[in-house]
Amino acid sequence: MLMKSAQPGSLQIEQPHALAADEVLERLSAARDGLSSAEAARRLAEVGPNRLPQPPKDGLLKRFFKHFHDILIYILIAAAGITAVLGHWIDTGVILGVVVINAIIGFIQEGKAEEALEGIRKMLSVHAHARRDDHWSEVEADGLVPGDIVRLRSGDRVPADLRLLEATNLRIEESALTGESVPADKNAEPAAADAGVGDRFGMAYSGTMVAAGRGIGVVTATGPHTELGRINRMIAEVQTLQTPLTRQMAQFSKILSVIIVALALLMLVIGVSLHDFPLGEVFLAAIGFAVAAIPEGLPAILTITLALGVQRMAQRNAITRKLTAVETLGSVTVICSDKTGTLTKNEMTARHVVTRGGFFDVSGTGYRPEGEITLEGQAASLDQHGHLQAVIEVVAVANDTHVAEEDGQWKVTGEPTEGALRTLAHKAGFDADAHERHASIPFESANKFMATLNTAPGGTRRILLKGAPDRLLDRCHQELGASGELEPLDRAFWEGQIDALSAEGLRVLAAAAREVADSKSELALEDLDEDMVFLGLIGIIDPPRPEAIAAIKSCHEAGIRVKMITGDHAGTARAIGIEMGLGTADTLKVISGAEIEAASDDALQQIAHDCDIFARTSPEHKLRLVKALQARGEVVAMTGDGVNDAPALKRADVGVAMGIKGTEATKEAAEIVLADDNFSSIERAVEEGRTIYDNLKKAILFILPTNGAQGLVMLTAVVFGLTLPLTPVQILWVNMVVAITLALALAFEPAEPGVMQRPPRKPGAPIMGRSMLWRVAIVSVLIGGATIAMFEVELALDMELGVARTMAVNTLVIAQAFYLFNARFLVDSSLRMKLMFTNRAALVAVGVLVVLQLGFVYLPFMNTWFGTAPLALRHWLVPLAIGVAVFLLIEAEKAWGRRRAARA
Numbered sequence: 059m060l061m062k063s064a065q066p067g068s069l070q071i072e073q074p075h076a077l078a079a080d081e082v083l084e085r086l087s088a089a090r091d092g093l094s095s096a097e098a099a100r101r102l103a104e105v106g107p108n109r110l111p112q113p114p115k116d117g118l119l120k121r122f123f124k125h126f127h128d129i130l131i132y133i134l135i136a137a138a139g140i141t142a143v144l145g146h147w148i149d150t151g152v153i154l155g156v157v158v159i160n161a162i163i164g165f166i167q168e169g170k171a172e173e174a175l176e177g178i179r180k181m182l183s184v185h186a187h188a189r190r191d192d193h194w195s196e197v198e199a200d201g202l203v204p205g206d207i208v209r210l211r212s213g214d215r216v217p218a219d220l221r222l223l224e225a226t227n228l229r230i231e232e233s234a235l236t237g238e239s240v241p242a243d244k245n246a247e248p249a250a251a252d253a254g255v256g257d258r259f260g261m262a263y264s265g266t267m268v269a270a271g272r273g274i275g276v277v278t279a280t281g282p283h284t285e286l287g288r289i290n291r292m293i294a295e296v297q298t299l300q301t302p303l304t305r306q307m308a309q310f311s312k313i314l315s316v317i318i319v320a321l322a323l324l325m326l327v328i329g330v331s332l333h334d335f336p337l338g339e340v341f342l343a344a345i346g347f348a349v350a351a352i353p354e355g356l357p358a359i360l361t362i363t364l365a366l367g368v369q370r371m372a373q374r375n376a377i378t379r380k381l382t383a384v385e386t387l388g389s390v391t392v393i394c395s396d397k398t399g400t401l402t403k404n405e406m407t408a409r410h411v412v413t414r415g416g417f418f419d420v421s422g423t424g425y426r427p428e429g430e431i432t433l434e435g436q437a438a439s440l441d442q443h444g445h446l447q448a449v450i451e452v453v454a455v456a457n458d459t460h461v462a463e464e465d466g467q468w469k470v471t472g473e474p475t476e477g478a479l480r481t482l483a484h485k486a487g488f489d490a491d492a493h494e495r496h497a498s499i500p501f502e503s504a505n506k507f508m509a510t511l512n513t514a515p516g517g518t519r520r521i522l523l524k525g526a527p528d529r530l531l532d533r534c535h536q537e538l539g540a541s542g543e544l545e546p547l548d549r550a551f552w553e554g555q556i557d558a559l560s561a562e563g564l565r566v567l568a569a570a571a572r573e574v575a576d577s578k579s580e581l582a583l584e585d586l587d588e589d590m591v592f593l594g595l596i597g598i599i600d601p602p603r604p605e606a607i608a609a610i611k612s613c614h615e616a617g618i619r620v621k622m623i624t625g626d627h628a629g630t631a632r633a634i635g636i637e638m639g640l641g642t643a644d645t646l647k648v649i650s651g652a653e654i655e656a657a658s659d660d661a662l663q664q665i666a667h668d669c670d671i672f673a674r675t676s677p678e679h680k681l682r683l684v685k686a687l688q689a690r691g692e693v694v695a696m697t698g699d700g701v702n703d704a705p706a707l708k709r710a711d712v713g714v715a716m717g718i719k720g721t722e723a724t725k726e727a728a729e730i731v732l733a734d735d736n737f738s739s740i741e742r743a744v745e746e747g748r749t750i751y752d753n754l755k756k757a758i759l760f761i762l763p764t765n766g767a768q769g770l771v772m773l774t775a776v777v778f779g780l781t782l783p784l785t786p787v788q789i790l791w792v793n794m795v796v797a798i799t800l801a802l803a804l805a806f807e808p809a810e811p812g813v814m815q816r817p818p819r820k821p822g823a824p825i826m827g828r829s830m831l832w833r834v835a836i837v838s839v840l841i842g843g844a845t846i847a848m849f850e851v852e853l854a855l856d857m858e859l860g861v862a863r864t865m866a867v868n869t870l871v872i873a874q875a876f877y878l879f880n881a882r883f884l885v886d887s888s889l890r891m892k893l894m895f896t897n898r899a900a901l902v903a904v905g906v907l908v909v910l911q912l913g914f915v916y917l918p919f920m921n922t923w924f925g926t927a928p929l930a931l932r933h934w935l936v937p938l939a940i941g942v943a944v945f946l947l948i949e950a951e952k953a954w955g956r957r958r959a960a961r962a
Contacts, residue, residue, distance in 0.1 A: 069105055069204040074221045074278040075258035076251040082221045088205035088276055090223060092189030101203035108202045108218055108280035110290050126161055186217035206277040210268050219284045220262040220275030222246045227271030227502050229473065230262055233398055235285060235702050236625040240406065240474055240565070240600075241269040245504070254651055254674055255285060256625055265701065270473055270501075289677050292705040310825065321769075322348050325776045332779070340776070345786055347772040353765045353793070363757060363805040367750040375733040376743040377717065383729030385754065386712040388747020389693050390618060391818045393740065394684060394710070396698035397624035397631060399719045401610075401638055401737055402600040404699075405470075406478035409564060409601070412555050413594035414540040415445035420485065423601040425461050425468040425477055427484030440486055444542055447488070449594040452569035454483035454490040456498075456510040456522040475565065478598050479524075497581035505529065511574070511581045519576050523586060527556050527568040527595060534570050534592040547592055555595055563633020564597035599630075602637050606737035610639050613741055617817030623672045623680050625702065631673040640670045647671070654679045662686045680706035693818070697732075697740060699724055714740055741814075749809040751819075752884070756804045759830055760881040764796050764874055766838025771845050771866070781859070783849040783866040787924050792870050795910050800878045803903035807882060808896060829955065836951060837944065841873045844940045860927035864915055867926070869937040871911055875904055876941035880948040885956060889949055 074082050083089060093101070126135075135157060142150040186199045189207040199217040202208065208220055216230065222244055229241040236242075236256035249258045262268075262275055264284040281287055322344040329340035367384040371377075378384055398404050405424035410417065411431070418438055422429020431438045431446065440447040459472030461480045470477030483490055493512045496519075501508040507525025514520065523530060531549055539545035552568075559566045570590045610620050622640060624631050628648045635646055649665060651674040657665055659682075666686040672679070680696075684706045687694045696703070696710035699720035704727040707713030715728035716735040725731050732739045768789050775782050784792075826834075845866050852862040878900060879888050895901070914920050916928050 069101060070283070071204070071278055073251055074219075075249045075253060075261045077221070078248055079221060079223045079246050079260070079276075082278065083223075083276055086205040086276060086278070088207070090207060090274075091192055092207040093203070093205055095191055098190060098201070098203055098206065101205060102201060105203055105283075106281060107200040109200045110282060110287055122161065126157070131157055187211075187214075200281075202277050202280055204277050204280060208275055208277060210262060210273045210275065212268050212270050212272065214268045216262045216264055216266045216268065218264050218277045219279040221278050222260050222262060222273050222275040224275075225271065225273040227500050228262075228268070228273040229270045231267040231269045232256065232263065233404070233625075233700055235263055235266060235289075235700065238398070238626055243506075244271075244273060252652075254625075254676055256674065286701065289701055289705060292677060292681065318348055318769075321773060325773060329776050335776075335779075342786065343772060343776050343782055347769055347776070353761050360754060360757070362802060363750060363753055366805045367746060371730075371743050371746050372733075374742045374746065375736065375739045376714075376746075377731045377733055378729065379731065380729040383712045384747055385751050386693065386747070387695060387714075387730065387740075387743050388745075388749070388751045389819055390695040390712065390744065390747075392619045392621060392687050392692045393613060393695045393697065394621045394623050394680075394687070394706070395696075395737060395740075396700070396703055397622050397626055397634060398600060399699045399716055399735060400697050401606050401622060402602050402634060404600060404719060406474040406565075406598050407601045408478050408482040408596050409562075409599050410559060410597040411446060411449055411482075411594060412559070412597070413443075413445035413449055414538060414545075415443055418443075418446060420482060422481075422485060423604075425470050425481050427461070427468070427481050429485050431482075431486055440488060445538055445540075445594065446486070448538060448571065449569045449596065450483055450486050450488050451490075451493075451514075452522040452571050452593060453479040453524050453567065453596060454488055455493045455495075455512050456508050456524045457490065458500075458508075475567070475598055479567075479596070482596070496579050499581055499583065499586075501525070505583075507586075509581060509586055511578065513576075517576075518573060519578060520571050520573050521581065521585060521590070523570040523590060524567055527552070527566055530568040530570045530590070530592060533586050534590045536589065537592040538594075544591060552592065552595070559595065559597040560629060561633070562597065562599070563630040564599045565630075567596045567598065569593045569596070599633075602634055603737060607638055609738035609741035612814060613744070614639075616744065616814045618744065619670065621666075621670045621672070621683075623675055623683060623706075625675055625700075626673060628673040631671050635671045648673050651675045651679045654682060659686065659689075663690050666690070677702045677705050681709055684709050695740070697737070699735070714743075745809065745814050748813050749807075752810055752813070753804050753807050755825065755830070756807065756881050756884060757801045758825065759833060759884070760804060760874075760878060761796070761801050762834045763837035763841060763877065764793060764870065766834055767840075767842035767845060767870060767873075768792065770838055770842030771849075774842075774846055780846075780850070781853065783846060783863060785863070785925055788863065788867050788926070791914065791924055792867060795907065795914075796871060796874050799903045799907040799910065800874060800900075803878065803897065803900040804881065806897055806899035833948070833951070837877060837948060840944050840947060841870060841877075841940075844873065844944075845869045848936055848940070858927060860921075860925060861929065861933070864926040864929055865933055865937065867914070868911065868929070868934065869940055871907065872937040872941045873944045875907055876945040877948065878904070880945060880952070883952075885952065885959075887949060887952060887956075888945075 069086065071082065071085050077085070138150045138154045138157070184199055185196050186202055187194055187209040188197045188202060189209070190197065194209060202218045207223075208217060210216065210220075210228065222228070223246055225244045225246050228244040230244055231241045232238060232255070238256055242256065243259065244262065245259050247260055249260055255263070262273065263286065265286045279287075282291065325344045325347055326340050329335040329343060330337065335343075364382065364384050368378040371384060395401055403424050407423050408420050410419060412418070416433045419432050420429060421432070433443070438446060440450070457476050457479055459470060459476035459480055461468060461470050461477050461484070480490070492515045495510055495512050497511040499509040505525070506529050507523060509521060509523045511519070511521055523533070531547070531552060534547050536544045537547045556566050570592050572588075572590050613620050620640060622631060622635055622638070628650055632646060632648045635641060635648070636643055640646065647669050648671045649669045651672070654662065654665070654672065654675065662682060663686045666683050667690055672683060680703065684694050684696055688711070694710045695712045695714055696706045697714040697716075698704075698707055699716035701724065704724050707715060707724060708727040712730060713728035714730045714732060715724040717725065717731045717733045718735045720731070720735070730743065768784060771783050774780070848869055849862050849866045852865060853859070882888060882897065882900065914924065915926060921927060
């Protein structure tokens with residue numbers, strides 16, 4: 059029958075998973091016969107198409123000009139404006155050139171904007187089988203409306219949220235939403251109102267995949283109202299935090315800009331009031347001071363250092379989508395990791411086989427048939443162990459899944475658990491294809507078992523039964539005894555074995571069989587109630603990655619806590635957590651999603667800090683946990699591969715997605731994508747991030763004394779009414795040539811020894827500590843004071859102004875070249891020959907600097923642009939002597955600092 063029109067507002071339904079199927083139909087004014095085309099069109103006009111909304115995107119111009127949004131850049135632009143008003147066009151052009159180059163570098167390196175919502179939209183189905191006008195037809199998925207009756211078959215992507223009306227052997231892969239490693243069995247029964255997504259067995263959710271069976275359901279939600287749409291809204295609403303580096307640099311820029319502007323104004327007042335300098339000349343001096351004090355080369359060096367780090371991380375299988383994420387990963391204090399596919403392989407593996415003949419262990423992981431079966435450490439063959447052969451025969455033959463190698467990887471076609479059993483048979487050398495099948499009873503969630511009627515190669519005809527242990531124990535009265543004879547079933551023994559395997563987090567399956575007459579050709583449920591013989595158990599698990607265990611240990615040594623947040627069951631999460639080294643059986647506590655739901659924000663902060671394993675979590679729970687850790691001042695990295703991980707990945711200080719099995723939504727929400735889906739790549743990326751942060755500190759520690767020395771020179775000249783030793787364009791030359799050549803060499807510095815044995819730096823700790831500020835002050839005074847003294851002495855000896863200024867520039871540049879070798883090691887001594895060549899880029903940079911400086915001094919057009927003059931050979935000796943003196947004095951200061959630290 060065709061449906062009458064639904065009343066307005068009746069297309070929204072709350073908690074359909076908790077309602078009986080007929081009640082859902084009634085509330086939606088729908089029926090099992092489906093909707094008419096006219097009614098579907100009317101509803102579509104009311105609720106809108108079944109697709110997710112398009113997010114607004116920044117245009118190219120906005121993305122480019124946001125790189126000018128920095129207070130130091132504003133000061134430079136203002137300086138360029140003043141020089142233009144004063145008619146100093148070369149100064150204006152050079153200053154603006156520096157600003158534009160910085161913006162271009164930032165624009166290119168940042169890459170494309172986030173596309174997390176686009177990634178989720180790619181998960182939506184394109185077509186659906188719906189019942190319209192009293193017959194089944196294929197319709198566009200975006201035309202589905204609440205009340206539509208939809209048919210699901212194996213291999214289909216669920217096109218909308220459905221309340222199931224019928225389910226026949228229906229199993230749906232929901233790991234992208236729930237994090238569970240095995241498909242969920244579905245039925246048409248209602249669930250508890252407070253059941254999580256993974257426990258709503260009567261629902262099929264948009265974007266998930268039908269792994270097996272078939273079903274019919276009524277559409278309860280479409281587009282933005284689906285579970286997928288809810289996660290989509292969460293991603294859009296999540297506010298990303300600034301990285302530690304951007305926060306520190308923003309604070310540093312504000313403080314520095316206030317100091318620079320205040321001192322420039324002071325210079326104006328002093329120059330006009332005390333020395334009666336012309337206003338234009340004082341303006342030029344103040345601009346020269348501002349240009350000198352602003353480290354305009356620093357943004358470029360930071361960007362280039364991060365970009366080089368990105369390239370090195372790519373070689374370690376970590377693809378970085380945002381430059382600042384490289385440094386952030388090096389400062390993390392907590393890594394929150396999804397379990398399935400990240401810490402584990404997301405490939406079900408048979409770990410144990412239990413028979414009356416013994417407890418067999420199975421080595422190897424995943425679907426690759428490499429490994430062996432052992433009993434008490436000795437290899438076990440099927441010829442020698444009939445009990446083992448009997449079990450493997452059942453689970454391999456009563457099996458509809460195939461495992462094969464494709465493009466160098468072993469993949470499963472069918473149900474993952476059955477794939478693990480097929481792989482077990484391959485490891486044992488058992489040929490399942492030699493058995494002829496006559497009939498079968500497929501797996502149904504109501505029965506929880508599968509049975510087949512087969513003839514073995516020897517001609518014996520048997521019923522083979524595999525499934526849930528409790529269901530098989532109910533159907534067996536005998537077991538295959540240790541001697542190979544049939545014995546009465548010892549149910550207590552088997553239940554003890556089941557409990558032991560379950561305590562390890564394993565999924566337990568049982569095998570049973572019995573012989574039948576050769577004439578039997580059909581199979582019915584009643585055939586399974588007669589004289590079935592219990593053969594044994596198999597324990598299956600999604601195994602941990604061995605390299606992830608080592609990586610977690612390394613993270614712990616580095617002072618980084620690792621927390622597992624999974625949608626899987628608590629028992630499985632606990633067992634994997636123990637095996638991963640997250641705790642011991644006595645100390646490890648598992649927090650459930652329900653406990654997270656019930657906790658207040660303050661209580662959750664303590665829970666998130668104290669506990670390391672969280673099970674049965676939803677996307678909201680993961681997001682709350684990340685926020686709770688951040689509220690305690692932690693720098694949080696979040697890893698994952700499912701859509702349910704995307705909101706937490708976006709909120710975390712650095713999101714890490716899996717590149718192979720991760721969804722497009724997860725990859726686009728993350729800053730870093732692992733090309734090999736391996737947790738150990740995160741550990742290596744953390745090491746790279748720490749190295750990059752060290753190199754950034756070295757670059758800052760190296761560049762700032764250049765600006766400090768130049769600023770000191772200009773300030774001293776104005777305060778004491780002296781001739782300016784440097785012009786603004788000469789200052790820009792020094793800043794850029796030192797930054798581009800010398801400072802860039804520090805980006806290539808290798809990792810400091812023991813970089814992964816020290817604790818993470820404290821969240822909120824300033825990038826410039828007291829020791830660094832002291833070093834900057836000392837070097838600034840040494841180089842600046844020597845430059846002023848040399849300049850004044852040369853003028854007193856009647857040296858031409860152009861020559862004296864050129865010598866002043868040379869003094870600054872050469873002293874910085876010597877100081878470069880001080881800065882290569884923050885604390886350790888640089889007076890070690892074996893370390894001289896560990897960074898050849900430093901030697902190359904000095905060579906390039908010499909060539910540039912020779913051009914600066916002797917090329918006529920450079921003399922014109924920068925107001926320089928050629929120098930005699932003797933004019934180079936004083937700057938060289940100053941450079942050597944600076945190097946030795948700073949090494950002495952470092953040695954004094956090491957002795958003081960040792961005494962402390």
